[in-house]
Amino acid sequence: MMGKDDLGLSLSLSSSSHHHRHLPLQLNLMPSSSASGRPPSPPFPCHQTTQWAGLLADSDKRPVLEVCGGAVDARSLPLLRGIDVNRAPSSGAVERDSEEDAGASSPNSTLSSVSGKRAERDTHLGDEHDPDRGISDEDDGDGSRKKLRLSKDQSAILEESFKEHNTLNPKQKLALAKQLNLRPRQVEVWFQNRRARTKLKQTEVDCEFLRRCCETLTEENRRLQKEVQELRALKLSPQFYMHMTPPTTLTMCPSCERVSNSTASTTTTITTTSTSSPFANAPAQPMPEHHQFLHHRTIPGPWAPIPLRPFLDAPPQRS
DNA sequence: ACATTCGCCTGCGTTACCTCA
DNA sequence: TTTGAGGTAACGCAGGCGAAT
Numbered sequence: 416m417m418g419k420d421d422l423g424l425s426l427s428l429s430s431s432s433h434h435h436r437h438l439p440l441q442l443n444l445m446p447s448s449s450a451s452g453r454p455p456s457p458p459f460p461c462h463q464t465t466q467w468a469g470l471l472a473d474s475d476k477r478p479v480l481e482v483c484g485g486a487v488d489a490r491s492l493p494l495l496r497g498i499d500v501n502r503a504p505s506s507g508a509v510e511r512d513s514e515e516d517a518g519a520s521s522p523n524s525t526l527s528s529v530s531g532k533r534a535e536r537d538t539h540l541g542d543e544h545d546p547d548r549g550i551s552d553e554d555d556g557d558g559s560r561k562k563l564r565l566s567k568d569q570s571a572i573l574e575e576s577f578k579e580h581n582t583l584n585p586k587q588k589l590a591l592a593k594q595l596n597l598r599p600r601q602v603e604v605w606f607q608n609r610r611a612r613t614k615l616k617q618t619e620v621d622c623e624f625l626r627r628c629c630e631t632l633t634e635e636n637r638r639l640q641k642e643v644q645e646l647r648a649l650k651l652s653p654q655f656y657m658h659m660t661p662p663t664t665l666t667m668c669p670s671c672e673r674v675s676n677s678t679a680s681t682t683t684t685i686t687t688t689s690t691s692s693p694f695a696n697a698p699a700q701p702m703p704e705h706h707q708f709l710h711h712r713t714i715p716g717p718w719a720p721i722p723l724r725p726f727l728d729a730p731p732q733r734s
Numbered sequence: 735a736c737a738t739t740c741g742c743c744t745g746c747g748t749t750a751c752c753t754c755a
Numbered sequence: 756t757t758t759g760a761g762g763t764a765a766c767g768c769a770g771g772c773g774a775a776t
Contacts, residue, residue: 563764563765564751564752564753564763564764565763565764582743582744585742585743600765601764601765603743604764604765604766605763605764607744607745607746607765608763608764608765610744610745611745611746611747612762612763614745614746
C-alpha cells in the first residue's frame with residue numbers, strides 16, 4: 416500500500432475550505448519540478464523529497480465484480496481476466512448528451528449504493544435509467560455499500576489530475592468523470608479522500624520533523640547547560656582556567672596579526688592601535704595589556720589557538 | 735444596505751468493504 | 756479456512772461562501 420517513505424510536503428494548517436476554493440490549496444506534494452501553485456509558507460522548513468510513486472503502485476489491485484449481490488474476484492473468473500469491470504463495454508457505451516449524464520449511470524453505479532442528499536443530487540444530474548448499462552442505483556436495493564476498486568488506469572489518471580490541482584472545479588470534475596467513465600460524485604469522493612490522505616501523510620511527516628527538532632534542541636540544551644556549569648566552575652577555580660579547552664577558539668598569526676576562527680575560512684585583522692574590540696559582538700573597549708603582549712611575542716610554529724572569551728575575563732599567565 | 739435562504743463545496747470523522755498476509 | 760490489519764471508497768455532518776430573493 417502507500418509507502419511510509421518521507422514526503423517533501425508542506426502544509427498550511429490554517430487554510431480552510433472556503434479559502435482555497437478560490438485560491439486552491441496546493442500542497443507541495445509533488446517533485447520539485449511541479450509547476451503548480453504553492454501553499455502559504457509552511458510553519459517550519461521541510462526539506463524532504465516527495466516520492467509518490469508508491470501511490471500509483473497501489474492501484475494494482477484485483478478488480479472486483481459484483482454478481483448477484485456478491486463480490487467476486489475477477490481473477491478467479493478466467494473469462495473476466497483482462498476485463499476492466501469498472502468500465503462500460505465499449506460497444507454498449509452510449510455517448511451522453513451532457514457531461515452530468517456521464518457519471519450518473521456509469522457501470523460503477525452498479526457497485527455503489529447511493530444515499531443521502533448528495534447522492535440525490537448526483538442522481539438528479541440527469542440520470543435516466545439505462546437498461547443497457549445494467550443495474551441502476553435504485554436497483555441496489557439492499558442498502559449495503561458496494562465498493563468498487565478503481566482500475567490501475569483510473570487511479571493513474573486521477574493521480575495525474577491531482578498533481579495538477581488537488582481540487583476540481585465542476586467542469587474539471589465532469590470532464591474527468593467522463594474520461595474515466597465514473598460518476599462525478601466518485602471523482603469528487605476520490606479527490607476528497609486523496610486530500611485527506613495527503614494531509615495525513617503530511618501530518619506524519621510534520622510530527623517526525625518536530626520530534627527530531629525536539630531531540631536536537633534537547634541535546635543542544637543539555638550541552639549548553641553542561642558548558643555553563645563548566646564555565647561557572649572555572650570561574651571559581653582560576654588555576655584550571657588556562658587548561659580548559661575554550662568553547663570557541665581563534666587562531667592568530669603572530670606576524671601578520673590576523674585572527675581566524677579555527678573552523679572558519681575568513682580571517683579578521685587585529686590592529687593593535689585600534690580602539691575597537693577585535694571580537695565582533697563585543698563592545699568597543701581599549702586594548703587590554705595582555706593583547707599587546709600577545710601581539711609582540713614570538714610564537715613559533717603554526718598558528719596557536721587563542722581562547723576567545725578568556726581575553727575578556729582573565730589574562731593568560733606569562734610563561 | 736441588510737438579512738435570509740438555497741445550493742454547493744470543503745474538511746473531517748466514520749463506516750463498510752476489500753485485499754492480503 | 757479463518758482472521759486480523761491495513762487501505763480506501765463511500766457516507767454523513769458541520770461550516771463557509773456566493774448568488775438569489
